[in-house]
Amino acid sequence: MTAEVVVFWVLAVATVAGALCVVLPPMGRNPLHAAIALLATFFFLSGLFVLLSAHLVAVLQVLVYAGAVMVLFTFVVMLLNLRRHELAGPRPTLFKALGAAAVLAVTTKVAMVVAAALADAPAAADLPDGFGGGRDVAGNLLIDYLVPFELTSILLLVAIVGALAIARRTPGGEPDRAPGGDA
């Protein structure tokens, strides 16, 4: 086994473990614990991206996800300040069991088909100089994908305005907190 394979296994196992911690009740029951597990998952993923020679994306992963998105998550978790009885784990129902079984079946099948179909695909092409660096990705974004790139800025603007409109306190509206009622 080369060093690269060892690093892949370490990071992959850590990533999957972190993702499971987010989703499964023991840790994911408290949203703040789930957020911390998600943060760890993002850092491990960033390491995996470096292994894939995607250096700029790895940096962006830390900046955007581990930085901005996680701050937003922890801010909202602490703002809402959920009480203990509101932090119950998943309530098992027939639909959820069916959904979980369907998800597991489909993803297992997809993974098996992909692994079989690409078993002898070339692992890696020869990389041009500066692959995945800032100049390389910027060239793609600003020359080949200029229109989607500019549309992204419009999307972000719409998201900001939409988030403000949705979360705004309605003037003279309903009581701030009505526990037990249906939302």
Added chain:
Amino acid sequence: MSGVPLSWWLVLATALFGIGALGVVTRRNALVVLMSLELMLNGVNVAFLAFARARGDSLAHAAVFIVMAVAAAEVAVGLALAIALFRHGGNVDLDRARRMKG
């Protein structure tokens, strides 16, 4: 050069996507559902980058960049929705949010 086969990367991507989908389907805390959505998007990013590495073509890195921007927008709107849900019902329990149920 890279000793890791493409299929391993894709299995990892599928696993991340599946774990995220599992969370979206089974959890009832809106915040944890949003976090699971992030996991699904990251699984897709892993697949993009693995193919980019295998083909030696970095166009997919631009796609990953755009996926990240969309994910950030999605989190902003999703968390605003969670706050609005909390204002109305005092919790973020998706099983109890059924005003819009048909």
